[in-house]
Amino acid sequence: MRAGLFLKANHVEEGELDKPTVREGEALLKVSLAGICGTDMMIYSGKHPRAKAPLAMGHEFCGVVEEVRAGSDFAPGDRVVVEPTISCGVCEACKAGQFHVCRTLQLIGIDKHGGFAEYVAVPLNRLHRIPDSLSDEQAALTEPLAVAIHTVRRSALQVGNSVVILGAGPIGLLIGMIAKLSGAQDILISDISPYRLAKAKELGFISVNAAEEDVVAATMALTGGKGADVVFEVAGTQSTAQQMVEMIKIQGQIVVVSVFKTPPAIDLAKMHFKEISLTTTRCYSSSDFTAAIQMMASGKIDLSTLISHQLELSEITYGFELMKNSEVSLKVLIKP
Ligand SMILES: [Zn+2]
Ligand SMILES: [Zn+2]
Structure with a gap:
């Protein structure tokens, strides 16, 4: 079968893989659409700690059940979206029901072949049915x-609450949309890409170009000098790590969403005097995944x-080139 393969750093191209055979407890999916994600870009750059070439990346994908053993809840022709996390089931996190922070968490598309291929074999318990009202694109x-x-x-x-989101990529914009639905009053989003900032503005957010404007001063002006109630850090840079501490209000909360490639210097003393809470976040649980489907379907x-x-x-090489330039791309979908 055809697949988009990561072969070495900065090199992805169309190639061939054996069509997967379905084992007990799995379904074979014919992939409809698969999105390129920041994590795929990290693999592409050759800096991902686990991904090994040759690999069909792609952990954001939906498809149609092609083959499944009799007696399962799914049947050929069912439209499904894949929750790509695979947990061990026996570590302390898994035993506590926190499968998404499994000690040895793996992802389809990172630790094994994923959605940039015509077919993928997926464990049945990772499948979610797509409601009829939901398009493949969404x-x-x-x-x-x-x-x-x-x-x-x-x-x-x-x-x-007043919210600041540092980074207007797809995840930053999605956090803004969910924060708005959750009742946030003012939502300020910063980035250095005019294209992405225009998208943030179109979605109703206050957009600040961090290359031209002081994001901390803009936050202070917005909040009457108080600082933001919640800051989501989604850019993963030294400057945003510094801004998040300066713009947060006394006793406010910083949520670090980025996976920093290099450890940033953070002013912990400043955090101490303001009694700041710092929270991290990883992946999602099955209930987050179900909520995502329901919110879109409704x-x-x-x-x-x-x-x-x-x-x-066949255009996957171009897709990764597009993703390198935040001036021209947001979410790129591949149609295997
Ligand atoms: Zn992703
Ligand atoms: Zn585990």
Whole structure:
């Protein structure tokens, strides 16, 4: 079968893989759409600690059941979206029901072949049915939306709060959309990409270009000098790590969503004097995933505006080039 393969650092191209054979407890999916994510870009850059070439990446995907053993809840032809996390089931986190922080958590598309391929074999318990009212395009965004839902659920956000989001990529924008639905009053989003800031503005957020404007001063002006109630850090840079501490209000909460490639220097003394809470967040639980599907299917949230490109599998090299440039791309979907 055809697959988009990560072969070495900065090199992804169309190639061939053996079509997977279905084992007990699995279904074979014909992939409909698969999104390119920041994590895929980390693998592409050659810096991911676990991913090994050759690999069909892609952990944000939906498809149609092609083959499944009799007696399962699913049948050929069912439209499904994949919750890509695979937990061990025996570590202390798994025993406590916190499967998403499993000690040896693996992801389909990172630790094994994923959605940038014509077919993928997936454990049945990782499948979620796609309601008829939900398009494949939106269903392919379930995973990043689940990240945003999990992130906001991890925060102490309350109705009427002021929120700052550092980073206007797909995850930053999705967090803004969920924070708005959760009752946040003012939502300020910063970035250095005019393209992404225009998208933030279109979605109704206050957008600040950090290359031209002082984001901390803008936050202080917005909050009457108090600082933001909650700051979501979604950029993963030294400057945003510094800004988050300066713009947070006394006893406010910082939620670090980014996976920092290099450890930033953070002013812990400043955090001490303001008694700041710092929270991290990882992946999503199955209930976050289900909530994401329901929110989109019921029309509460429409993510189609985040899709900047839909490309054929043969164009996957171009797709990764597009993703390198935040001036021209947001969410790129591949159609295997
Ligand atoms: Zn992702
Ligand atoms: Zn585990």
